[in-house]
Structures are given as structure tokens and as C-alpha cells.
Amino acid sequence: MRTFILGRAWTARQWVMSAVTGVLVAAALAWSAGSIDLSLTELVRGTPYMVDLVSRMMPPNWDFLPRLARPVFETVQLAVWGTLLAIALALPLCFLGARNLSPSPLVFHATRQLFNAARGINEIIFALIFVAAVGLGPFAGVLALTIHGAGMLGKFFAEAIEEADPRPVEGLRATGASPLQVIVFAVLPQALPGWIAATLYRLEVNLRAATILGMVGAGGIGFELYSSLKLFQYEDTAVCVLVILAMVMTADYLSSKLRAKILAP
Amino acid sequence: MIEVRGLSKRYGTLVALDAVSLDVAAGEMVIVLGPSGAGKSTLLRCINRLVQPDAGEVRIAGEAPPRDRDGLRHLRAQVGMIFQDHNLVPRLSVLKNVLTGRLSHMPVWSSVLQLFGEEDLRIAHECLRRVQLDDRAWSRANRLSGGQQQRVGIARALAQQPHAILADEPVASLDPQTARVILDDLRRASRELGIAVLCNLHQVGYAMEFADRIVGIHAGAVVFDASPKALDEASLARIYPGLESADLREDEAA
Incomplete structure (x- = not known):
């Protein structure tokens, strides 16, 4: 039994x-x-x-490769600028969205809801909206990545601040340091590794997102992929897919290497 | 020179401090003994107002700073604090941790830009030499051993050039040999620099060995205040009711 x-x-x-x-x-x-x-x-x-x-994709039409050089660069540029502008938005807001530094619970909750709203809507939907607002092209894509990324980074940045050990903070308050000095010397050194890790992760996500923004006319390699499919040029599509795969794998590899280096205790 | 008069603190119905009065002279090391929860830690934290006392007065070097924000920072600048877990910033260098003891003396803009004056650097290095760690100035604080980190904690407190130092169980997580080095560093700094040191301990043996004077606290009230020689069985029974003195002397036999 x-x-x-x-x-x-x-x-x-x-x-x-x-x-x-x-x-x-x-x-x-x-x-x-x-x-x-x-x-x-x-x-x-x-x-x-x-x-x-x-x-029909076989063999890939490697003659198409040179034409992808510019879209590939544009995709990387989209990802990089989308990340930078997202940092610029998230950085000042993350302090308001961290429970331990926020001036009031109301500000804390309002900031977190703002992050959630920005994060909750997919990049492609933002891209569609910005294409309508600023017209076709990579700028709409950058704006889409910026808003969505700011929501994500803001949340991650705020959480890194909340995870900071309160004991060094107490140690610095006890020396008579001002609140700004306490943040700069006790909170930031503890939050920074988390911020860098989140930024690298966001760069990876942005690169993946930037490969499809082109499908809604917001710049990047996605446009070539989409039009080659529409024109039944499947040998060209194959090259697009392989190039995207190579880009994403390279980004993952580099970012994991960097992360390991930065997060070493 | 710390003067504490009638310091009281309640948490709800719990009386943490009951009208505590005590003095620590310049260059004197006073050790506070008492069971866990007796109010030792609250006493120190009420002195530099990391905890807001309900009543009472604290004078540092004869001065009772006003109770506004500037007064608070002025008070804390004059009182160094050493913590059980040293409370260093783990990813910063040893030197920068010691320099944080200078923050209250620096213009905020230059400290935020990480620009440190020559005088501040000189003081920081001098304090590191005092605890024999000047050769580790550029190591990351969390790469040091527990005892070394606590000595950096002492150097940070000394870098404030304080009138007084509060030490809250500074050797509780250290082995006996390291503990003696720490307490010795602390007492030497106190005597050589004329700093009033108020130090919480739970080991009676260390108190007997290092204190100029012992203050016993039980249930938030001072029940003993005299030289270590006067600490007899009867006084110990007042500080630690219900405990055999043999139990108390056990943990420093090592």
C-alpha cells in the first residue's frame, strides 16, 4: 500500500x-x-x-546582404537611442517611484502606475500611434521604444533603490550627511549595478523590438523583412531572418558578458 | 563630553528609556552593559537622534543644538557612530567610506561631484593609519574581513573629528582576538584624541578590561554607574536579574 x-x-x-x-x-x-x-x-x-x-527560401540570396547594411545600422541606432532616452525619462522618476525615497505614498503609487501604463502597452502599439503622430520613419520607432522602455527601466531602477541595504544609509545619516549626500554615497553605489543590469537587458529587448518596428513603418530591418515577404522574394527573407538572428545572438552574448563583469561582488 | 539628562523613550506601552542621565568626559570610555532589550541601543540612538526621544536633553561639548534640521546635522557631525554591522557602503573603496565621515564638513556640490579637498583626504588617510589600514585604502570595503571592516567603521567615525563616539555592540559579530583589537583601537583613539566614547557591550569581561567606567541598564533605567572595580556580584544581579554571574563570564573565557 x-x-x-x-x-x-x-x-x-x-x-x-x-x-x-x-x-x-x-x-x-x-x-x-x-x-x-x-x-x-x-x-x-x-x-x-x-x-x-x-x-523557397533556399538558398538564401546572399547578394541581398549589402542592402541590409543600412537597415542593420538603423536597427542598432534605434535600440541604442530608445534605451538612452528611456534612461533619461526613468532616472529622475525612479526616485519618486521607490518606496524608501518617495516623498509621499501618493507620489509613489502615482509614479508606479505611470510606469505600469507605459510598460503595459506593447512597443508596436506605441509605434502605430507615433507613426500616426510624427509620420513614417525611425523617429516614431525611437519614441515607441522610449516610452515603453522608460516604464520598464523606471520600475527596475526603483526596485534596485528599494533593495538597497538600509544599514549603510543609517551609517551615513549618523555622520550628519545631508539627504542628497546620503543618496549619492549610500544609495546610488548599491543601486548602480542593478541599474546597469536593467539597462543592458533593456538594450537587448530594444534590439529585438527594433527588428520588427519596420513592419509598421517605424524604421529598422523589419521593413526589409516585411517587403521581401510581400514581394515573394523568399530568398531575401531568409537573409533577413538570419541577419536578425545573428544580431540578437551577438547582443545577448555581449550583454551577458558585460553583466557578469559588472555584477561581480 | 556627553551629558545626558532625563532621556526617555516609549514604544507604545513599552518603556525603552526611563529618564536616563549619564555623563561621559572627554577621553573617557564608558561601557554600557545590560541584557538584550534593556534599551542600550535606544539610548545611543536617542543621543544622536536616529531615534527621536520623547523627553530629555543631550549636550555635546556643552552644547544642545536646536531641534531643527540644521541643528540635527550639526549634532550628528560632532558625534561619530560605530555599528554592530559596521554599516559601511559595500561597493565603495575603504578610502571613500572613510571620506563619508567628512561629508558634513564639505560643501554638498563638491561632495556630489566626488571632489574631495586636500584637508579631507589628509584626515581620511590619517584616520586609516590610526587603525593600521592605510595600505587597504583602495580596496573595496566588502573585500575586507569583518574585523577590518569594523576598523574602517572606526576610521569613518574618527574622520568626523567628533567630540563623542557612540559604539553600538561594535564587537558582537567578531572573534575574541579581533574584538580586543577593535576595543583597543577605540580606547586608544579616545585617550589620544580626547573623545568621549559611549560603547554598548554584552560581554562583562570586555567591559571590565576596557572600560574607564561602566553603566548598567535594566528595563530602560540606569541601575549601576561606577568604575569596573565596583562591579560586584550584587551589581551584576541588578543589571542581569536572574542570571548567574558564572554564565556572564563564560563567553569571554575564550
């Missing part, structure tokens, strides 16, 4: 409740799978077309 133990021992009532919950969840999942047309048969039926598409 074996006894099934998962966490606490369950009573008969808990077994029944769990079974009912399980059946309900399964039913809900089955229903939603139907509404989004989840279908294995469709997948099987579509497989030859996918194989056909991939075969």
Missing part, C-alpha cells in the same frame, strides 16, 4: 473539490482551444506548405 502525499494530506472533501476544479479547468481550456482554432489536423495539413515556404 502506498500513500500519495503532495504537500499536506488531503481530506475526502479536498479530493472532491480538487477533482471538480480539475474538470472545470480542463473544460475551459478545451473550449478556448476551439475558439482559437487550435487544431492538430490543420497543423499536419499545413506542414507541406511550410516545408515549401522554407524550401
Whole structure:
């Protein structure tokens, strides 16, 4: 005889409740799978077309590569400037959004909600809005990355401040240092590694986001990818996809190297 | 020279400090003994107002600074503090940690720009020499051993060129040998520089060894205030009711 133990021992009532919950969840999942047309048969039926598409991408048209040089640079520039401007917005606001430094709970909550709103809306949606406002081109993309990134960095920056050990802060207050001096000498040195890590991560995210901004006309390599697909130039599409892959992998590699170096205790 | 008169502090219904009065002369090292929760830490924190006392007066070098923000900073500038966990900034260099003891003497703009005056640097190096750590000036503070970090804590307090130093269980997390080095550094600095030192300890043996005078606290009130020689069994029983003195002397046998 074996006894099934998962966490606490369950009573008969808990077994029944769990079974009912399980059946309900399964039913809900089955229903939603139907509404989004989840279908294995469709997948099987579509497989030859996918194989056909991939075969048409072969061999990649490497002659297309030189034409991607400018879009690649533009993508990196978008990511870098999107990150820099996001820092510029997040840096002054993060102090207001950190529980331990915020002047009042009201300011704290208002700032955090502002970050959430900026972060909660996808870059592509912001890009669509800014394309409508400032016109097609990379500037709309930079603005989209800036707003979304400021929300994310603001939250991460504020959390890094909150995680600072309060003991050095007390140590400096006890010397008679002014509040600004306490922030500069006790809080910032503790928050800085977290800020740099968040910034590097945001740079990676921005690079990935910048590769698709072009699809809504907001600059970067995404435009080439999208138009090659529309023109059925699948050999060109293959080159775009491979170049994007190389960019993202390079960024991940560099940023993880840098992060390890900076976060060493 | 610290003069404390009628210092009181309550947390709700708990009386943490009950009209405590005591004096520490320049160059004197007074050690405060008492069980955990007796109010030792609250006493020190009420003196430099890291905790706001409910009543009472504190004079440093004969001066009771006004209770506004400038008065508070002026008070703290004259009173160094040493903490159980040293409270250094881990990622800053040893030298910069010591220089933070100079912040109250520096213009805010130049300190924020990390510009330090020649005089401040000279004082910082001198304080590091005092605790024999000048050769580690450029190490990161958290790369030092516990005892070395506490000596940096002492150097930071000395860099304030204070009239008084408050030490809150400065050797609680250190081995006996290191603890003696720390307490010795503290007493030497006190005597040579004429600083009034008020130091909380929970080891009776160290108190007997290093104190010029011992103040015993129980339940927020002073129950003993005399030289170490006068600390007999009866006085110990007043400070630590219900404890055998053999238990108290055990942990410094090492």
C-alpha cells in the first residue's frame, strides 16, 4: 500500500473539490482551444506548405546582404537611442517611484502606475500611434521604444533603490550627511549595478523590438523583412531572418558578458 | 563630553528609556552593559537622534543644538557612530567610506561631484593609519574581513573629528582576538584624541578590561554607574536579574 502525499494530506472533501476544479479547468481550456482554432489536423495539413515556404527560401540570396547594411545600422541606432532616452525619462522618476525615497505614498503609487501604463502597452502599439503622430520613419520607432522602455527601466531602477541595504544609509545619516549626500554615497553605489543590469537587458529587448518596428513603418530591418515577404522574394527573407538572428545572438552574448563583469561582488 | 539628562523613550506601552542621565568626559570610555532589550541601543540612538526621544536633553561639548534640521546635522557631525554591522557602503573603496565621515564638513556640490579637498583626504588617510589600514585604502570595503571592516567603521567615525563616539555592540559579530583589537583601537583613539566614547557591550569581561567606567541598564533605567572595580556580584544581579554571574563570564573565557 502506498500513500500519495503532495504537500499536506488531503481530506475526502479536498479530493472532491480538487477533482471538480480539475474538470472545470480542463473544460475551459478545451473550449478556448476551439475558439482559437487550435487544431492538430490543420497543423499536419499545413506542414507541406511550410516545408515549401522554407524550401523557397533556399538558398538564401546572399547578394541581398549589402542592402541590409543600412537597415542593420538603423536597427542598432534605434535600440541604442530608445534605451538612452528611456534612461533619461526613468532616472529622475525612479526616485519618486521607490518606496524608501518617495516623498509621499501618493507620489509613489502615482509614479508606479505611470510606469505600469507605459510598460503595459506593447512597443508596436506605441509605434502605430507615433507613426500616426510624427509620420513614417525611425523617429516614431525611437519614441515607441522610449516610452515603453522608460516604464520598464523606471520600475527596475526603483526596485534596485528599494533593495538597497538600509544599514549603510543609517551609517551615513549618523555622520550628519545631508539627504542628497546620503543618496549619492549610500544609495546610488548599491543601486548602480542593478541599474546597469536593467539597462543592458533593456538594450537587448530594444534590439529585438527594433527588428520588427519596420513592419509598421517605424524604421529598422523589419521593413526589409516585411517587403521581401510581400514581394515573394523568399530568398531575401531568409537573409533577413538570419541577419536578425545573428544580431540578437551577438547582443545577448555581449550583454551577458558585460553583466557578469559588472555584477561581480 | 556627553551629558545626558532625563532621556526617555516609549514604544507604545513599552518603556525603552526611563529618564536616563549619564555623563561621559572627554577621553573617557564608558561601557554600557545590560541584557538584550534593556534599551542600550535606544539610548545611543536617542543621543544622536536616529531615534527621536520623547523627553530629555543631550549636550555635546556643552552644547544642545536646536531641534531643527540644521541643528540635527550639526549634532550628528560632532558625534561619530560605530555599528554592530559596521554599516559601511559595500561597493565603495575603504578610502571613500572613510571620506563619508567628512561629508558634513564639505560643501554638498563638491561632495556630489566626488571632489574631495586636500584637508579631507589628509584626515581620511590619517584616520586609516590610526587603525593600521592605510595600505587597504583602495580596496573595496566588502573585500575586507569583518574585523577590518569594523576598523574602517572606526576610521569613518574618527574622520568626523567628533567630540563623542557612540559604539553600538561594535564587537558582537567578531572573534575574541579581533574584538580586543577593535576595543583597543577605540580606547586608544579616545585617550589620544580626547573623545568621549559611549560603547554598548554584552560581554562583562570586555567591559571590565576596557572600560574607564561602566553603566548598567535594566528595563530602560540606569541601575549601576561606577568604575569596573565596583562591579560586584550584587551589581551584576541588578543589571542581569536572574542570571548567574558564572554564565556572564563564560563567553569571554575564550
